Amino acid sequence: MNQIKPQQKDAYTLILDAIDVGTFRPGDRLVESDLADRFGVSRTPIREALQRLETQSLLTRDGRSLIVASLDHNQMAELYVVRTELEGLAARLAARHATEEEVQVLRDMVEEDRALLSDPSALARANRRFHKQIHLASHNRYLVQQLDLVHRSMALMATTSLAAQGRGEIALAEHQAIVDAISKRDEHAAYSALRDHISVAFVTRLKLDSHSKSAV
Structure with missing residues (x-):
């Protein structure tokens, strides 16, 4: 009998969950290569996830770096x-x-x-x-x-x-x-x-x- 494997989370969800539980906090710098190593995924889905999170204003630019946004x-x-x-x-x-x-x-x-x-x-x-x-x-x-x-x-x-x-x-x-x-x-x-x-x-x-x- 084939076992049903639990659905793996995509890069976007992994980063979002990490922000939600406080692993990444407002002001923390998110580096593409570090995230790829941390979550065991390639850099392409990480890059796409970061772009999506920036579009949603959950990440913001600090120079060339992306950081977790904060609310005034x-x-x-x-x-x-x-x-x-x-x-x-x-x-x-x-x-x-x-x-x-x-x-x-x-x-x-x-x-x-x-x-x-x-x-x-x-x-x-x-x-x-x-x-x-x-x-x-x-x-x-x-x-x-x-x-x-x-x-x-x-x-x-x-x-x-x-x-x-x-x-x-x-x-x-x-x-x-x-x-x-x-x-x-x-x-x-x-x-x-x-x-x-x-x-x-x-x-x-x-x-x-x-x-x-x-x-x-």
């Missing part, structure tokens, strides 16, 4: 405006369309993530999985595509708001409120709960950035 204050604010509305819509549609199994997965995620409160990096990864699950539960492929683009840009932020003291516990309580609204099929409550969740995260991030700049 205005870009971050603009991103959060878009994210707030799209995430709220996803929650509204999830309350309308999510299956009972999808709702149960969301419930389980909230409970399982409580074990990660002492590890902000792990909690941040779990947070992305939670939000992705809500996106999928909206059952709207075009919305999912747009939110994927937004979350790629979120990876350009140097820190996670979940690193703030006490933010993890608050975020999980907010996640619980979102899931409760979705499970009750309360579209307005789900929309409002997720919008409020993103708003608090934005305020937290602004405070973190303010403290880091004042410390310089």
